[in-house]
Amino acid sequence: MESFYTLQGEGFHAGKAAYFIRLGGCDVGCIWCDVKESWDASIHPQISINQIVSDAKAFAGRLAVITGGEPLMYNLDELTNALKQAEFQTNIETSGAYPMSGSWDWVCFSPKKFKEAHPSIFEQANELKVIIYNKSDFVFAEKYAKVVNKKCELLLQPEWGKQDKMLPLMIDYVKENPKWRVSLQTHKFMNIP
Ligand code: SF4
Numbered sequence: 001m002e003s004f005y006t007l008q009g010e011g012f013h014a015g016k017a018a019y020f021i022r023l024g025g026c027d028v029g030c031i032w033c034d035v036k037e038s039w040d041a042s043i044h045p046q047i048s049i050n051q052i053v054s055d056a057k058a059f060a061g062r063l064a065v066i067t068g069g070e071p072l073m074y075n076l077d078e079l080t081n082a083l084k085q086a087e088f089q090t091n092i093e094t095s096g097a098y099p100m101s102g103s104w105d106w107v108c109f110s111p112k113k114f115k116e117a118h119p120s121i122f123e124q125a126n127e128l129k130v131i132i133y134n135k136s137d138f139v140f141a142e143k144y145a146k147v148v149n150k151k152c153e154l155l156l157q158p159e160w161g162k163q164d165k166m167l168p169l170m171i172d173y174v175k176e177n178p179k180w181r182v183s184l185q186t187h188k189f190m191n192i193p
Pocket of ligand 1: 026027028029030032033034035036038068069070095112
């Protein structure tokens with residue numbers, strides 16, 4: 001769908017320079033999705049893996065973040081192998097709704113209520129990032145904290161439009177449940193993509 005060089009704004013790697021590769025196509029259907037234009041893959045151009053990697057190499061950073069849409073709708077072995085050959089660190093942001101593929105340095109698993117996650121991600125997730133839109137999302141977050149591997153970092157992130165309402169509850173929740181930490185969408189405060 002698009003690719004751009006920016007800073008990773010959220011999650012464990014927030015603040016780092018990163019080349020984002022956003023793949024078109026998603027059937028998860030989150031009501032608060034902020035990239036609904038990604039859902040229909042057919043309206044986006046097809047770009048060869050060689051071209052994607054060569055475009056990424058034009059910038060100084062060597063962290064590539066594959067996102068979507070839902071990137072795991074595709075087998076990502078070839079893309080990630082090519083990025084690694086070009087000495088990129090490969091990170092993915094995914095709802096986990098499809099079986100894992102690809103070769104990853106960091107897996108950010110952000111499950112969604114709208115489509116159940118495929119269990120193949122539980123062992124590979126480095127980061128569980130749950131979006132807090134309403135109070136029931138705390139229960140949803142704990143459900144996934146129980147099934148991911150023990151080393152997985154646990155993050156709660158307010159949905160942007162509900163931040164004023166949910167953030168105070170999240171701060172209290174993390175103080176009571178310190179295995180979690182808060183993630184904010186800092187790119188939105190910085191006005192960068
Ligand atoms: Fe949007 Fe991501 Fe949800 Fe798909 S999984 S609907 S791209 S927020």
